[in-house]
Amino acid sequence: MFHYVEENLTPEELAHERDLYTPLTDSVRQLVDATIRTEVDDAEIHAVRREVDALVARLRAKQIPSSFGARIADDGTVRTHGNAVIGMRNPIAIPLDLQTDEDSRVWADFHAGAAYEGPPGLVHGGVSALLLDQVLGTAAAAAGSPGMTGTLSMRYRRGTPLGDLHIEAKLDRTEGIKSYVKGHIADADGVTVEAEGVFILPRWARELIAAEKAHAPKQFE
Amino acid sequence: MFHYVEENLTPEELAHERDLYTPLTDSVRQLVDATIRTEVDDAEIHAVRREVDALVARLRAKQIPSSFGARIADDGTVRTHGNAVIGMRNPIAIPLDLQTDEDSRVWADFHAGAAYEGPPGLVHGGVSALLLDQVLGTAAAAAGSPGMTGTLSMRYRRGTPLGDLHIEAKLDRTEGIKSYVKGHIADADGVTVEAEGVFILPRWARELIAAEKAHAPKQFE
Numbered sequence: 001m002f003h004y005v006e007e008n009l010t011p012e013e014l015a016h017e018r019d020l021y022t023p024l025t026d027s028v029r030q031l032v033d034a035t036i037r038t039e040v041d042d043a044e045i046h047a048v049r050r051e052v053d054a055l056v057a058r059l060r061a062k063q064i065p066s067s068f069g070a071r072i073a074d075d076g077t078v079r080t081h082g083n084a085v086i087g088m089r090n091p092i093a094i095p096l097d098l099q100t101d102e103d104s105r106v107w108a109d110f111h112a113g114a115a116y117e118g119p120p121g122l123v124h125g126g127v128s129a130l131l132l133d134q135v136l137g138t139a140a141a142a143a144g145s146p147g148m149t150g151t152l153s154m155r156y157r158r159g160t161p162l163g164d165l166h167i168e169a170k171l172d173r174t175e176g177i178k179s180y181v182k183g184h185i186a187d188a189d190g191v192t193v194e195a196e197g198v199f200i201l202p203r204w205a206r207e208l209i210a211a212e213k214a215h216a217p218k219q220f221e
Numbered sequence: 222m223f224h225y226v227e228e229n230l231t232p233e234e235l236a237h238e239r240d241l242y243t244p245l246t247d248s249v250r251q252l253v254d255a256t257i258r259t260e261v262d263d264a265e266i267h268a269v270r271r272e273v274d275a276l277v278a279r280l281r282a283k284q285i286p287s288s289f290g291a292r293i294a295d296d297g298t299v300r301t302h303g304n305a306v307i308g309m310r311n312p313i314a315i316p317l318d319l320q321t322d323e324d325s326r327v328w329a330d331f332h333a334g335a336a337y338e339g340p341p342g343l344v345h346g347g348v349s350a351l352l353l354d355q356v357l358g359t360a361a362a363a364a365g366s367p368g369m370t371g372t373l374s375m376r377y378r379r380g381t382p383l384g385d386l387h388i389e390a391k392l393d394r395t396e397g398i399k400s401y402v403k404g405h406i407a408d409a410d411g412v413t414v415e416a417e418g419v420f421i422l423p424r425w426a427r428e429l430i431a432a433e434k435a436h437a438p439k440q441f442e
Contacts, residue, residue, distance in 0.1 A: 024266055027273040028249075028256045032312045034280035035249045036289055036303045045245055048276050052248040055269050055276075059255035067334070067383055068257055069341035082257045082338045084345040091253045092313050092336045113288070115313045117303045118355075120290035124305040125370035126354030133347030134339075149346035153374040162288055 007071045007079075014073070021081070021089045028091035036114050085134035096131065096167065104143040106135055107168035116162065123160040125193075128185055132195040136169040136181040140199040143171035145179035147199030160185055160192040169195070177201050228292045228300075235294070242302070242310045249312035257335050306355035317352065317388065325364040327356055328389035337383065344381040346414075349406055353416040357390040357402040361420040364392035366400035368420030381406055381413040390416070398422050 009017075031052075038045070068082030068089065081089040086096050094116065096108040110131075118124030133152055140147055169183025179199040184191045230238075252273075259266070289303025289310065302310040307317050315337065317329040331352075339345030354373055361368055390404025400420040405412045 020263055020266055024256055024270040024273070027270050027277065028252055030277045031249055031252065031273055031280070034277045034284065035245055035312055036308070036310050037284040037287075038280035039283040039285060040280060042241055044279060044282075045241055048279055049245040049248050051272065051276055052245070052252055055272055056248065056251045056255050058265060058269055059252070059259035059261060061265075062260045063255065063258040064260060066258075067338045067342060069338070080338075080341075082335055084337050084339060084348050087257070087338075089257050090336055090338075091256055114303055115311055116305050117288045117290070117301075117308075117311075118305060119369060120301075121288060124351070124354070125358070125373065126351030127305050129350035129354055129373060129375075130345070130347030133345070133350055137346070148340060148380070149375070149377050151374065151376050152346065152350060153372065154350075154370075155372050156370050159369070 007073060009073050014077070014079075017079075017081075018088060025089050025091050025093075032091055032115050033113055083134075085131060086138075094131065096134065098135065098138055100142045103170070104139065105168060105170040106139040106142050107166065108135070109164070109166050111164055112160075112162050114162070119159060121159075121162060123162055123165070123185075125154070125156055128156070128160055128193045129154050129195075131167055132169070132183055132185065132193065133197065135167050136183050136195060136197040137199055139169035139171055139183065140179040140181050140197075143179070145171060145174050145199070145201075146205075147177070147179050147201040148205075150178065150198040150200040152195065152197045155194045156192070157194065158192055161187055163187070172196075177206070228294060230294050235298070235300075238300075238302075239309060246310050246312050246314075253312055253336050254334050304355075306352060307359075315348075315352065317355065319356065319359055321363045324391070325360065326389060326391040327360040327363050328387065329356070330385070330387050332385055333381075333383050335383070340380060342380075342383060344383055344386070344406075346375070346377055349377070349381055349414045350375050350416070352388055353390070353404055353406065353414065354418065356388050357404050357416060357418040358420055360390035360392055360402050360404065361400040361418075364400070366392060366395050366420070366422075367426075368398070368400050368422040369426075371399065371419040371421040373418045374416065376415045377413070378415065379413055382408055384408070393417075398427070 071079045081087050085093050087093045098108050100106050112123050116123050116127045166186045169181055172180045172182050181197045183195050185193045292300045302308045306314050308314045319329050321327050333344050337344050337348045387407045390402055393401045393403050402418045404416050406414045
């Protein structure tokens with residue numbers, strides 16, 4: 001179930017992948033937004049749908065049989081391009097361009113558009129949870145204590161408006177195999193959602209790291 | 222900010238909207254999946270991207286200026302077609318076809334595909350939170366105690382495999398304006414994630430309901 005594929009890709013090959021797939025993903029992301037917001041007439045909706053179906057068939061002419069999974073390069077870089085929050089090839093990903101400070105604080109400025117709506121004009125509370133889970137998990141990994149989510153708790157202080165937002169998280173402390181992480185989402189007026197998470201390194205990952213130190217993934221996304 | 226647009230749509234017009242937009246949304250959802258999984262060659266990726274851009278331009282020829290928001294019909298039906306979990310016009314929505322039992326238990330069987338991945342082969346922990354937030358909130362509303370998310374806590378018992386899954390939630394109790402709801406996600410082998418949420422009816426909604434009983438939205442999504 002936890003299948004990490006090992007691939008030996010050069011930096012040039014990794015850069016080529018980025019140049020190839022990022023524009024397509026961005027374009028499909030625009031199509032998602034336009035699908036929600038369009039007011040063109042019925043005939044045009046039907047015509048566009050037929051064109052989309054044709055493009056799906058072209059992309060599916062050759063495809064991996066299941067999900068993207070995780071692929072590990074020889075230098076330990078983990079490519080999780082299908083990841084629902086940060087996957088380079090996933091149009092659902094908002095996306096978050098995560099930065100890591102010297103003190104292992106992980107953060108991103110990002111824009112939440114029409115596809116992430118819950119209450120009118122506001123980010124869906126579950127979308128905030130989705131983003132916080134990823135950023136808290138990445139913060140645990142950035143501090144050297146990677147793990148999978150054990151518990152995650154959000155406190156919604158007020159509605160988070162769609163638009164330009166900020167998210168950040170930082171490891172608070174570790175206890176054995178548990179990493180305690182805190183984070184939040186904020187708009188220009190301050191914090192809107194606070195989160196606390198406990199991340200746990202599962203046995204299979206501990207065994208993997210013990211057995212193959214050189215190939216241990218740097219983080220679990 | 223909390224703008225509910227009132228529209229007088231007949232049942233026939235609502236059905237027409239469903240027939241018009243559901244196929245397009247489904248097709249774009251397929252395109253999202255294919256974008257993650259495709260292995261066609263570089264030239265074809267570039268060619269498909271150009272075609273997607275052209276379709277975006279056609280849909281954007283006439284569009285609403287911001288997010289979809291919420292539109293309320295005269296019978297109280299709330300249309301939140303842009304909703305990130307259940308929006309009929311949102312290709313990001315998984316989607317959940319929520320059912321409500323006589324005892325106000327809300328549930329859905331659904332399929333999580335490649336776009337919802339976190340760890341390899343598993344549903345992203347944040348996606349589970351996204352879905353549970355929506356279903357717990359809908360369960361609060363179904364029991365006559367709608368609200369916006371105040372707090373939400375998840376306990377991840379084990380990884381949730383991509384594939385066929387079940388989600389459900391039910392109101393546990395109310396205390397004043399607070400609704401306490403419990404729910405979970407399960408696969409064929411049992412529960413994978415448990416959730417508890419507190420949903421609070423905000424002041425603006427209480428005032429809206431008091432002022433315009435007839436137009437009060439049945440739920441806040």
